[in-house]
Amino acid sequence: MELIIEHVSKKYKGDFYGLRDLSLHIRTGILGLLGPNGAGKSTLMRILSTITEPTSGKITWNGVDIVQQPNAVRAVLGYLPQDFGVYPNLNAVEFLDYLAAVRGLDARIARKRIEELLHLTNLYEARNKPLHGFSGGMRQRVGIAQALLGDPKLLIVDEPTVGLDPEERIRFRNLLAELSGDRIIILSTHIVSDIEATATDIAIVNKGRTITQASPSAILAEAEGKVWEWMMTSEQWVAKRGELLISGTVQSGEGVKVRVIADSQPAPESVPAAPNLEDAYLYYIAASKQVAGA
Numbered sequence: 001m002e003l004i005i006e007h008v009s010k011k012y013k014g015d016f017y018g019l020r021d022l023s024l025h026i027r028t029g030i031l032g033l034l035g036p037n038g039a040g041k042s043t044l045m046r047i048l049s050t051i052t053e054p055t056s057g058k059i060t061w062n063g064v065d066i067v068q069q070p071n072a073v074r075a076v077l078g079y080l081p082q083d084f085g086v087y088p089n090l091n092a093v094e095f096l097d098y099l100a101a102v103r104g105l106d107a108r109i110a111r112k113r114i115e116e117l118l119h120l121t122n123l124y125e126a127r128n129k130p131l132h133g134f135s136g137g138m139r140q141r142v143g144i145a146q147a148l149l150g151d152p153k154l155l156i157v158d159e160p161t162v163g164l165d166p167e168e169r170i171r172f173r174n175l176l177a178e179l180s181g182d183r184i185i186i187l188s189t190h191i192v193s194d195i196e197a198t199a200t201d202i203a204i205v206n207k208g209r210t211i212t213q214a215s216p217s218a219i220l221a222e223a224e225g226k227v228w229e230w231m232m233t234s235e236q237w238v239a240k241r242g243e244l245l246i247s248g249t250v251q252s253g254e255g256v257k258v259r260v261i262a263d264s265q266p267a268p269e270s271v272p273a274a275p276n277l278e279d280a281y282l283y284y285i286a287a288s289k290q291v292a293g294a
């Protein structure tokens with residue numbers, strides 16, 4: 001399976017760009033699409049799910065152009081949009097039944113599938129309760145269940161963990177990991193930990209452009225030698241913090257232990273630290289801003 005995005009741009013009214021010459025090559029597995037707010041992630045998700053069309057560029061699903069033949073991708077697509085809403089007075093079974101009917105799925109096959117999905121998403125016990133009583137995490141799991149109704153080969157989930165508490169976020173992450181297999185999953189997020197344990201491939205985007213696409217280990221390797229830690233006094237911290245690209249801080253009685261991203265040693269007492277994905281993400285975003293500003 002292959003989804004190839006080549007030089008795609010999306011221009012909105014008034015000269016606003018959602019995407020600028022973005023290219024990605026996506027294969028079976030989980031692609032973590034990382035980028036700050038406004039990077040263009042939702043624009044890309046909407047284009048891939050054929051809700052909107054690119055202004056220029058080409059996208060093919062297994063060799064078929066998805067703009068010229070949108071049905072080729074619609075037939076294999078499951079989509080959980082960022083603003084997924086439910087009918088609050090329906091229960092989970094009724095809601096999924098309704099969506100299956102709208103999509104023209106055979107009623108008997110749909111019943112069986114819905115039962116499987118309610119188990120998979122851990123909603124079976126709550127299946128007869130009205131959706132208005134569901135937590136944010138439960139609603140997102142209903143969202144994933146509806147995206148999986150047609151057993152999609154291309155599953156797109158846009159910022160699925162926004163508004164979830166840490167426990168729900170971990171549960172949702174584990175669910176996505178269970179769903180990987182013989183399909184492409186694209187998970188868009190601005191939260192690095194959402195994809196840290198699950199992504200087989202990572203794309204970082206900013207201002208509508210691809211900054212990098214690589215395996216998690218290659219992304220980490222790029223930040224090797226750029227992460228530093230040291231202890232600062234509170235006075236040094238107040239004086240210096242505006243000048244540093246800070247990835248983390250830990251307060252203690254002695255002062256502030258800082259974790260900083262820098263190309264060369266930022267202070268005589270700083271020592272190198274092993275990068276994590278959050279460090280690497282900050283490094284890439286900062287480097288892309290320097291290039292753009294140069």
Ligand SMILES: Nc1ncnc2c1ncn2[C@@H]1O[C@H](COP(=O)(O)OP(=O)(O)OP(=O)(O)O)[C@@H](O)[C@H]1O
Nearest residue numbers: 012013016017018036037038039040041042043044
């Ligand atoms: N309908 C629209 N009209 C004009 N500009 C738009 C429209 N939709 C998005 N944009 C702009 O396109 C850019 C990318 O937005 P997009 O929503 O795709 O980003 P995102 O990475 O999904 O961010 P977020 O997580 O905040 O939704 C932003 O600058 C946004 O303001």
